[in-house]
Amino acid sequence: MLSSFASTKDYMHVAFDSMMELSPYLVDEKKFTDPKSEEKIHTYIDNLLMAFKGVHSSNKLKTLDYAPSLSVMRQHLEETKIAFQHKQKFFARNRLNATQSLCITCHAQLKTKASQTVLSQMRAKAWKMKSDFERAESFYVLRDYPTSIRYYEKYIEASLEKKKQIGFISFSKIEGAFKRVLSYYTKTSFKPEKALSFVETYKGNKVLPVEFREDLNQWSRDLNKWVNDKKLMKTNSVKDLETFYLAKIEKQRESSRSIIDLMVLSGRVLNILKYHRSNSEEPIALYWLGYADRALNFSYYYSMADMYLVDCIEKFPRHEYGKKCLNQYKESIQMGFTGSAGENIPDDLKNRIKKYEQLIGN
Structure with a gap:
């Protein structure tokens, strides 16, 4: 101590x-x-x-x-x-x-x-680190993205070559490597055209499982849509981004939401925060960043959903998006512990949720 x-x-x-x-x-x-x-x-x-x-x-x-x-x-x-x-x-x-x-x-x-x-x-x-995948993961967290992407791609190539030779390998880490590269090009660096180029390289590779090739082809179609969307880059406020794109996604059934849409749009939100920052839009931005990270559920990168949402609740309790952030936060805690029933949430977290409900005025 x-x-x-x-x-x-x-x-x-x-x-x-x-x-x-x-x-x-x-x-x-x-x-x-x-x-x-x-x-x-x-x-x-x-x-x-x-x-x-x-x-x-x-x-x-x-x-x-x-x-x-x-x-x-x-x-x-x-x-x-x-x-x-x-x-x-x-x-x-x-x-x-x-x-x-x-x-x-x-x-x-x-x-x-x-x-x-x-x-x-x-x-x-x-x-x-012992493997190319572990090395890639470590450099990803360190934000040395060029090195990380290089090792993810090296791991993918070596794994596919190994599958050719022995016929079967575990696919979970290969899929994880694809998703990390995809998240970097869409959300982190906001370069959907590079994500598209990466996906195009592999979408026809018959060594990959059929189901995953179908995912790659869907990603390709979705990325093509964003690469050719001229309005996206001209939309310089989060509120306009919500009006033109995000509100429509929120209304979709969870099963029909495109992960590419979520990543590209959250990447654009971060891009707007960086180059066109407006303090009045911060609660809206925090809500949508939390919403997207929650919807992607740790699959594509390390989610900061709860940090976005709590920051929104504590800083903007009287803002209309404070309540929306609270609802997302409550759902996140419920799903993180026990699923939608929320029966096994620890008392500490139940009390914290009550505190936030009082702060918001629920």
Whole structure:
């Protein structure tokens, strides 16, 4: 434990050390869910939460396109700890990956010697990962996207070649690699034309399962639509984006929503926040970012849905989108723990939801 005189720098060292220790578990789902790992992971989560509770500043980094307050980060970690304690390990692991990704985003934009040292040490650890897929995952979180994409593509090519030779391999990680590359080109870098080029390369590859080739062909059609949509790039407000596109998606049945539409439009929301920022549109942007991340459900990248939604609730409780964010948050917690019935939500989270309902005025 740190003393009461510990500085923010001391606490951030604890957070960094905890993230470094968690890293091998975050890139390996089997290792994370292994009962033998529980005690260590629980300790690292505890240390991480303690570090963020100890930080003295309540500010966020103004340079980021999106950066939650320390209050939101603390709550995110508290809920992650609760999820892990209640054996919701898939949910907890993806939340920790989102935390790690956000931490790296902050360090990447702080040009201090300490932050660059943090990144250097994490890169060194990434290079030591055993497989190309694990290496790609690590560099993805580190926001070294060119290196990450290179290793995802290397992994895909090697896996398809292996399938040619032996006839069968597990497809889950191959599909995961495709989805990460797709999410980078659509949401993170907002370059749907590059996503289309990537999909076109593989959509006719007969080594891939028939069902996945059908997905690739559907993605190709959806991406073609966005690449040729001239109005999208001329829409420079989130409210107009909602009017022209997002509201229509919200009305669709869940089963008929296009994942490409969700990723491209959330990428455009982030793009607008970066280049055409308007504080009056922040609650609308937070709602739609949370909505899209929830709908994609961790499948394509590390979801920050709950952080977006809680930030919206706490900062804009009287705004009409504050209530919409609360509804999305409640559904997220219900689904994260027990499905739509919500019968096994821990009391801590039930009380938090009640607090937010009072704040909103439900």
